[in-house]
Amino acid sequence: MSLTEHVVSYITDTPAESIPPEAITAAKRALLDTTGVALAGVPEDGPTIVRDMVSRHGPGPVAIIGSAQRAQLLDAALATGTAAHALDYDDTTLPLHGHPTAPLLPAVFALAEERGRSGAALLDAFVIGFEVEARLGHAVDPSHYGLGWHATATAGTLGAAAAGARLIGLDAERTRHALGIALSLAGGSRANFGSMTKPLHVGNAARGGLQAVLLAERGFTATEESIGGPMGFLKLFAAEGEDAPERLEALGESWGIVDPGINVKRYPCCYGTARAADCLFALIEQHDLRAEQIERIDVRVEPGGLAALIHPRPKDGLQGKFSMEYVLTAILLDGEVRLATFEDEAVLRPEAQRFLDRIHTSEGATPPEFAGAPKFAHVEVTLAGGGSLVHAVDEAAGSADHPLSWDELADKYRDTAGRVLDMEAIERGIEHFATLETARSLDGLIADLCPAGD
């Protein structure tokens, strides 16, 4: 059996009942989290421009999540996908070396809504698409990234096609054609990191995957060797000799969505602050610590761990996201790190700017209890009244090994969704996700993800 046939048969032949409950639970958690992140991305400039562009096409039958605007299927996937990655606040998974949920979610939401599919069918398609996407990304890692490609975009396109094919039940031949079409729609250079085009990669992946499915459904043909073969995904997108077909052959042997699982980003700022933030939250909880008790804070992280944190004295919200000093300050002043933490006024308030001086950062030796861990944070708080408090972590909260609870995920959703939805819709949305496998259609959920029009 060729590699392509292996992937195709995985998509078409995996029995729905063989998907374990843990995988369905992981899918529900991922959809809740990334839907919230997409909602928070809706007001950003990039997604707003994309919605404006597709508004030329007139209203269509499919929701753009977080917007009153309705669009054609492919346009809706493009717009929702761009929003899902606009804040870079969506989940990651290690094998993909990228963001797995953002390209899949807009594809399965849009297609399930248009075709009137159930919540269970959506979850099933999401899990299958996730496994294909993550394994494809893993098979070309790390040379794919090194060559300049963005796996979220490339593997995301084929993952979205896999999910779409599964969702509408394409047969093996049409699924094969869908993957072949998707191969030629896959792209996305890391040169565009730091611009609006990075989130556009996600919208394009969702859109391209669905375009491949719509064409294949109608009998459009493509290569038989979209995955293996001399010009299939593995060879085209990896350096010579570095593609790893055996990693893809393992598709179906385990559930990557469960293990190694999904990393959720807990704080809407540079990931380099996450472990130190966790330490400070732990000290606050254990010792009822307050800002006025503190003389200084010393933060130590692994060598290189401060490289991205280039703004010790941030002057606006964006700089605040790359400031260890500000993130810890905000935790002490506000007791939380949320989207509003990074509004310009929050960063510029005098009490925050004054407190920044008390925080001192360094890179240094790993604490003995975490010997061998690639990353850590060690936070020592010196109290004004004498004495000090210490906490250290190696894995950030929200990582696959330290997952957030459902309530913690829901709390993140309240923050993210709150940028565009009212409180009642937010609470109903959380409940929809909690019971998604029982929903006969997505209509109720979608209605609660879209604010009413003007």
Next chain:
Amino acid sequence: MSLTEHVVSYITDTPAESIPPEAITAAKRALLDTTGVALAGVPEDGPTIVRDMVSRHGPGPVAIIGSAQRAQLLDAALATGTAAHALDYDDTTLPLHGHPTAPLLPAVFALAEERGRSGAALLDAFVIGFEVEARLGHAVDPSHYGLGWHATATAGTLGAAAAGARLIGLDAERTRHALGIALSLAGGSRANFGSMTKPLHVGNAARGGLQAVLLAERGFTATEESIGGPMGFLKLFAAEGEDAPERLEALGESWGIVDPGINVKRYPCCYGTARAADCLFALIEQHDLRAEQIERIDVRVEPGGLAALIHPRPKDGLQGKFSMEYVLTAILLDGEVRLATFEDEAVLRPEAQRFLDRIHTSEGATPPEFAGAPKFAHVEVTLAGGGSLVHAVDEAAGSADHPLSWDELADKYRDTAGRVLDMEAIERGIEHFATLETARSLDGLIADLCPAGD
């Protein structure tokens, strides 16, 4: 100045009046030819499926050439582009290692129609887009092809973006963003050669280039290094050390559309038959040769020149396209090689099947007069009444060095356009192209490229 800045300033700063008349003439010839090829492609299965898919989106303001269907701008470019390459009968240019006109034509036609631009503006944008596209393809040739990429698709996407940016007069900053967006929309694996997805590459290139322009026009941002830089076009799409920035620096020093120019495909069949067909037409014209005079024909071509001609006894139209024996037979029986030559019934008619046996092919030594030429055909006709006639060529008619006359191009257009248009519309269309630089808008031309609806 960076490579990207060089390309951007070429697009935005080249004075329209600096484009020589020869380049405008070449553009008109290319547009006439590829429009005809696109019209002939309209009834094919792949383009028909694409039109069906975009018909879901309801009617729009832009023509799909050769169809009564009107569509949104991006959908129209997708559909017309797919038709333009469906028969692989569209032009080529050496530096691109691909098909230059097919990705550009749908983009400039759709955008010029929607924005009410003139024929002169369209020709100007086409020439600028052509130069960018061909130079980009040249800069990554040959490793681009060797890695599995299809330059028509990849360079075509950036070429279409360049043409679109020029057509609507984007400023330098927005043009730069358009190229950056287009970089991440570029893709297309040669694994899909031989399937409907190969022509889809062209539709996607035209569509992606225009999407980049529409987004950039609205302020969407992208990388500053879409061409050079560590993850720009040259590095991303060429093997290590094989990208050739100096080939791109030559942009603006000469007009590639004039020299080396465009190769037009004269016959709608495998290019490996073209030189031998030219020889036989020459003998017919010189000697008033008729089939019944002929005892046998011996065709000799360069070593490897028969590799693709795998059907000495074709049983249907598609096989006939890859049959030296049938192409020469049809020339003798019909006096022409046209689209109708490759209908199944034409191939299967008894007088054709009988004549195939008289034709003998071989690969062998280059005739002395063409010493050093990479390809040739040598045709010797043995007459039933005794004696023989010989003709040999190295360059096929229609190649850049042996261009077809305008009347010969128009004759090809009559054949290709005849698949979907009536004779009056065809003749008016030829006249529109002949005077395109004087057209205030495309409305008259477009009307004559679209049959009335049912």
